[in-house]
Amino acid sequence: MTFNQLKKKSFSQLGTCLSKFIPIHVLHPADSGALSRRRVFSKENTFWAFLSQVLDADGGCKEVVRKLQAVAALKSGKLPSSSTAAYCKARQKLDQTTLESILRHTSEGTQINADPDRLNGRRVIVVDGTGVSMPDTGENQKEWPQQRQQKPGCGFPQAAISACFNLHNGTLLSHEMGNKKSHELPMLRRQWSILNPDDIFLGDKLYRSYYDISELKDRGVDSVVTLSRRSPVSASGSAKVLGKDDLLIQWKKPVRSKYSSYSQEGWEGLPETLLLRQIKVTVKQPGFRVVSFHIITTLLDDKVYPTSEIADLYLQRWDVELFFRDIKTTMGMDILRCKTPEMIRKEILMHLIAYNCIRRLMIEAAVKKKLKLRRISFKGSVQALRQWEPHLNQAKMNHRRYFPARLSGYASVSYCCAICAIN
Secondary structure, eight states: OOHHHHHHSOTTOTHHHHGGGSOGGGGSOOSSSTTOSOOTTOHHHHHHHHHHHHHSSSOOHHHHHHHHHHHHHHTTOOOOOSOSHHHHHHHHHSOHHHHHHHHHHHTSSOSOOSOTTSGGGOOEEEEEEEEEEOOOOHHHHHHSOOOTTSOTTSSOOEEEEEEEEETTTOOEEEEEEEOTTOOHHHHHHTTGGGOOTTOEEEOOGGGOOHHHHHHHHHTTOEEEEEOOSSOOOOGGGSSEEEETTEEEEEEEOOOOOTTOSSOHHHHHTSOSEEEEEEEEEEOOSTTOSOSEEEEEESOOOTTTSOHHHHHHHHHGGGHHHHHHHIIIIISOOSBOOOSSHHHHHHHHHHHHHHHHHHHHHHHHHHHHHTOOGGGBOHHHHHHHHHHHHHHHTSSSOOHHHHSOGGGTTOSOHHHHHHHTTBO
8 A cells, every 4th residue: 555545545444334423524625724635644534543542442642653554564555654743733733613513413313312102202311510630731730720629740630521411322412611610500501502492401409400490491491300409398388289299389589699600680580480390209229328309390291291200210310420431431531641722622522423423333233123222332332343443444355254144234334343232
């Protein structure tokens, strides 16, 4: 393989599996400016190389260069330099806006968005926050300073991330970054645009805000959160008793203080009361810390939304912790590698793009195999993709050799990678 052939070819070949989820036209060379020239690390090659890097267990830049050398050696071509300088410079030239548009694209058009047999077939959006650390550089410390009680030179910059996921299929719909001073509620409000009328918002006790429940209701979005700070309303103080441990209640508009995370104008626009539903859930399953808790929701119809379905929905809220575990532990995003805020943001975007692409592989496998999505392991899918990648780099694969007879009818390598991960 000559250098000209390498320039024209996506050497990672992850596109074999994942290009159907990526808007390829945004990776075409620009007419002028950064990444406009056809080089070994062209815009397309750099993107797939970066994606391969975040999916790789090692995760280093040197690993990407070694893969390039392996492809060249496989084709009996001249080996490129072992230096990572060209690749690192090419990564810096990737436009953050382009990566954000790719991330949005990966969350659209999924085949499994909601359970048609539950909650009236409505889509459920679950939100939570997490944190990541990164190299201790001056630029990173300035953007994401460590905690005040941490001694200088003894800690690492910490970034806060708030993210919204589709509960049913696990795809990440949006995210916001902040620092130690960022509260999750304002970060969530910057993501309201991804919530559609008729969605159901699911959150823990941090999101039981009167302001947010009211604003989401005005947008046609119902909320399911747990009660905190306010005392549960008794049956005698309720507006209506719907059933055992199931009440319609009135919340009064709270007094605004200087610590409130919304404006005076926003507070003045709130209704004086909110009609809500309070459900007491008794936990009988051993191993749980709590014996009972209260759910607050705007799903007021007890016939359409029985207490058992709402209680089960809140139990599924734990899935968001597993989604973050997949991103941070399985994919290794808990400790980032880049040394500038600009590259940290790109590194996070690439992890999230890779995460969504793998989720799309799992959805594709579940639909074709007629399985429940929960049957397919995220970690197993990552492992399968990592092991298949060296074979995907071969220009001419003998499908009969690499694919068992029972897989010969499958339409794509991506399906094979995902189907290998079934529990």
